[in-house]
Amino acid sequence: MKHYEVLFIAKPTLTEDETNKQVDFVKEVITKNGGEIASVQEMGTRRLAYPIKKYERGTYFVVYFIAPTALIAELVRNIRNNENIIRFLTVKYENKKEVAAWDKLSKGIKFSPERRERRAPRENRVQETSKEEKNEEASKEVENTEEA
Template identity: 30%
Template sequence: MPLYEHVYVARQDVSPAQVEALSDELTSIIKEHGGSIVKTEYWGLRNLQYKIAKNRKGHYSLMHLDAPAEAINEMERQMRIKEDILRFMTLRVEEHDEEPSPVMSRRDRSDRD
């Protein structure tokens, strides 16, 4: 099956627990269509470069997916309906990195300083 990286930004006024629930919903959609989630990362509440729908911040999440194209299409269709999701992007990749993403490794370095 093809491999994908998927990042989405949720509204700033939802809680991290609600973002986790959104990720769980997306995971169930992928699994229903025969795919699997390799890894998920919650990047936290971060500043946006510009306002999106009157939001200055957003909750960022990354998902590594191993799923057929139909599963990705259904997940993106569901995301367009949800008002809590501001933006999303899905990219097809050749392979997934086993290490944490650069965003997470940068956060780890700043926590130690």
């Protein structure tokens, strides 16, 4: 059994119940064909990079699952026949490093604060430290006025 994710975009004109039915449809196809769903994440309605089938927006969903390889062909066939899903992408995670990333993503774990700081541009890090210093200075001034 391999680790996969399927990202799909539902039409923005669907009601909340109809979009939930699309998610249930994808989950049902996966479970009926021997897959196990790890998590489903709604990414919300976003603007598309370019119009797809005359839609400028779409509701994004990501489903993380473990399944046999034969399931993917059936999943693709079912999603292609679904008129309410305007675009989809299936990703397979193969090596240990990718599977570890899949595990974190499926649990919704984001970057740690230390790693986020390392990824931030140097200018932002300088600004963040200066904000912290300003807060410390302000708290010291408040303490000095209270003592007087």
